[in-house]
Amino acid sequence: MRVHHLNCGSLRRIPPLGEPLTAASASGEPVAAVCHCLLVETDTDGLVLVDTGLGTADLRHPERSLGADWVAYARPALDLEESALRQVVRLGYTPADVRHIVVTHLHRDHTGGLADFPHARVHVHPDEYRAVTDPTAPHHRHSLDRFMPAHRAHGPLLTPARVDGHTEWSGIPGVARPQGLGCDLLLVPLPGHSAGHAGVAVRDGDGRWLLHAGDAYMYHGEIEHTPPLSHPALDPVQHGAQTDGAARLATLELLRGLHHAPTEQVTVFSAHDPWEYARLAARPNRG
Structure with a gap:
């Protein structure tokens, strides 16, 4: 599979905390937070989008689509x-080629x-899925x-992934497999x-x-330092935003262990860290 790293929405600028000077922060000045998404080219399932960032309607009518308070705080760049x-179109595809979308969670910037x-x-x-569809x-x-x-006004085709009690990923139990996807892609529970x-x-x-950790953490220092x-x-x-602070901290420790494990071949990254995004987007893209 070939994986493209996309920034689908620049947000408010945040200062670096001692990062080495790179193309992402050449002057040490604040850098725009990102909405880090993936576009996965598969042999069997067409294009798979992981998270979607801000959409065209958000960028044209931000306060109506995203909420005025969120826009005032997040300060999106609003670049179509x-x-x-x-x-997707610039990469030579049509919107219809995106057959599946896998989301880390259902917050507005995803x-x-x-x-x-x-x-x-x-x-x-x-x-x-249950949290947004079941009132109880x-x-x-x-x-x-x-x-x-x-x-959700268009009636998105929300589909709960299937949890196989016997399936683990990197020692993490309870992973879920998206229905109808034949490619090597899993939803890994990172609660909190x-x-x-x-x-x-x-x-x-x-x-x-690659493990797109969504908003399980927001800055690379949380798992690297x-x-x-x-x-x-x-x-x-x-x-x-968190629903369970204790669960989030336990998830953070799990990700720290995964990042520092000497035998694991996993690259962990989050949704909004611009320095992580710059590192990964600069990698050669091999199919």
Whole structure:
């Protein structure tokens, strides 16, 4: 499989915390946070989009689609060329080639592009699916409030992935397999941020595993540094959104172990860290 790293929505600028000077932060000045998405070219399932960032309707009518308070805080760049739709077309495909979308969770900055691919099947972890479809589920109202009405007005084809109790990934139990997908892609439970938050594990063109950890953490220092280093500009976002703080911290420890494990061949990254995105987007893309 061939994996493209896409930024589907630049957000407010955040200062570096001692990062080495790179193309992403050549002057040490603040850098725009990103909406890090993946476009996966498969042999059997067409194109698979992992998260969707901000969609074209969000970028044209941000306050109506995303909410005025969120726009005022997140300060999106509102660049239509960053939408997944425009980037898919620039790569030589049509929107109809995106047959599947796999989302880490259903918050607004991850679901904005759903309406741009209304025919695609949208795969979510079963706990996230239940949280937005079952009024008796824990965190139902919280989850539905964050899954914006504009992003679900077209009736997205939400499909809960199937959990196989015997399936593990890198020692993590309870992974879910998206229905109807034959490629090597799994939803890995990473609870705490949302009711059914999950990472998406997929193999890249070199055969290595990538783990898109969504919003399980927001700054690379949280998993790379000892002791963990969070970002003060992103901490309020994380703490304000989480549904279970203890579960989120346990997930963070799991990801730290995965990142530092000497035998694991896994690259872990999050949804909004611009320095992680710059490193991965600069890698040669092999199919």
